[in-house]
Amino acid sequence: MSDFKSGLEYALQQDQNDELKSYRNIFHIPKDTDGNELIYMTGNSLGLQPKQTKDYVNQELEDWANLGVEGHTEAKNPWLPYHEFLTQSMANVVGAKPIEVIVMNTLTANLHFMMVSFYQPTEKRFKILIESDAFPSDKYAVESQLRHHGFDDKEGLILWKPRKNEELLRYEDLETILKEQGGEIALIMIGGVNYYTGQYFDLKRITELGHKFGCKVGFDCAHGAGNVELNLHDSGADFAVWCTYKYLNSGPGSLAGCFVHERHAHNKTLNRFTGWWSHNKQTRFNMRDEFDQLSGAEGWQLSNPPILSMAAIRASLDLFNEVGIKKLTQKSKKLTSYFEFLINQLGEDVIRIITPKNPAERGCQLSIQVINADKSLHDKLTKAGVISDWREPDVIRCAPVPLYNSFEDVYHLVEKLKSILNE
Template identity: 80%
Template sequence: MSHYKIGLEYAQQQDENDPLATFRDRFHIPKDKEGTDLIYMTGNSLGLQPKATKAYIHQELEDWANLGVEGHTEAKNPWLHYHELLTESMSNVVGAKPIEVIVMNTLTVNLHLMMVSFYKPTPKRYKILIEADAFPSDKYAVESQLRYHGFDEKEGVVLWKARKGEELANYEDLETILETQGDEIALVMIGGVNYYTGQFFDLKRITQLGHQHGCVVGFDCAHGAGNVALNLHDSGADFAVWCTYKYLNSGPGSLGGCFIHERHAHNKNLNRFTGWWSHNKETRFKMRDEFDQLAGAEGWQLSNPPILSMAAIRASLDMFAEVGMDKLTKKSKQLTGYFEFLIEEMNNANIKIMTPSNPEERGCQLSIQVKNADKKLHHQLTEAGVISDWREPDVIRCAPVPLYNSFQDVYYLVEKLKEILK
């Protein structure tokens, strides 16, 4: 029996009792022409801008203006070690140890760098297993790695598909694939939270399965970082990558993050592409020394980092550090559960929620399938002041983000959807 209730009064009451309600005021909420807040439900695509971001970036612009190159050592936050200001809070967000985490590059660049180190194909074991509906860039990346190593990209990709008539991937099918083809699979590379269905995979279970069959296991956590408790260290995964512009609110195209499990931290024999930023910090600027690999995730860095992007990430991560993932995921489950409740109360046979109903198997995204709908529905929602995400052929993705979305946002979204579907 659900503890949620229908009616606006309930939503208002929930917002009044929400310990995280004040964080909404710390974000810029997009508005319509009349100056009314839009119902923004696409934090799963691009998170909103924290109001503090401008000041964080401005600090670096000021230091650059006033100090020039000396900012590397003399800035308020010296640029030389700036990435270290992000490590601890980012490791808390993804459930890792600081030695396992680095903020650098962008998502697919990091994925390729990880595959340089962890995809080690042999003539017998060269295949890469991904979920059938992986995000396209993951698919393109693994196909190109297969081609690069001289394999056929179509034959070399093994797809973990949902069963006929179902949307969600099934673990028994994964077990079957690994039992029958495991000795041919070099790498299992799954999206931690599937972008389309919103299914949050059991990272530990997948890692154990992959490792049992001698495969390396990695995850793309673009839709998981800042959204769900990833517990990357405990999962035992070899590596993971993510972006920071979705749930981590760092701005369009901002830097990504990388996790490399600590058991690989001191392995200098791992194949990798290198650059001067992965060289020993003490002797990095001597320039004449032979390459001296840094331990841990820092040892995968290539270049000195873009400080303005890191400043934006820091503005958001400082807020995450203040709230903590436990409180965020708690509110996320309440907000998403309420959203699910209201959709089901509509009692509309044409509407189906694809996302798992078990709160442990999803984050704050619901993928809502609307039978016989086309993109016109998405346009109507946009005109009604709802910013959501359309995925062909008939799915609206909505993410009530706990940091800045309210119960009233969810209430009004469903009311508008009812109105349009009439």
């Protein structure tokens, strides 16, 4: 966008005109030892705490203290159906139908549970395709699935790689892989938004391509949920998983989310691991009945959920429900484009952005490479009051999150970076 301007006055004006500006005040912003707010740009690693989270969690602690086991039915928010309080809001965030979404477990655990159902290797079709620089946990998980099924984890893993001297992946190269090896690939499992480059993939395009060659298709949306419009239902993906502690602000190590497309909702022949929370709710406590599979994503649950973690998720999802993902992504695109504009002012001979230029192909994260820099640059930035994220070998990841970051934040971040580079 060419209508951006330099200078603090412009940034302050943009904040004044921002219809979401009040939301910043309902988050705890970390401060330095002198009580000054830090410039927090790592919502892509851990989202900030909404101020209302404490009340939501305290409500459950109070009900536990006063009611004991009766809280399962008598709490203000009864614990037995508590996960259902999150379903509609989470479905709205990821663009799915309520029957397709469940909050449960943690991210990599959910990935394994999904692969139990959707990785169905045969002697001829057993390979798994991932992006070459997938998040390490995804790579470790799919390699272990290959070994679990008796396959060599090097022979069975196919990597979708960027071309020489490029960072971003091209769909033509994915198509070539599938034309050449599609008949051997059982599963395509891609990070919806790449953690390193910030590239947001076209989920529908990848899914249609995968299905055309008979592959199951799933996505790890850890860096997408709450950041971009995922439209999981429309993508046609077989499954997706995501965490809630990044853009969804639910607290360190909190529960994760899972999507299973509705075409699989009533398929009880799908292989899966089961537990009593995936059993028919009406007869769950009869205890001695034969297993009776729940339909939809709920049918992949195993255990009764941790309520305190769910209360924190609910506190954040209520904010997302209030604002809506569309308004958030509108602000996000403007804020990130402004950030890009300011970084580009510093000159490409010094600094460059490896994240896609097209706002439709990224979320709010920009991955910045500084020529000849090492981690000492990041350390200086931290000392200057900027909380960002260093990834080896030479990338600083910054994510201006629309719920709590401002244009002023972005302006001051770039000014501090400029000052360090000019030392």
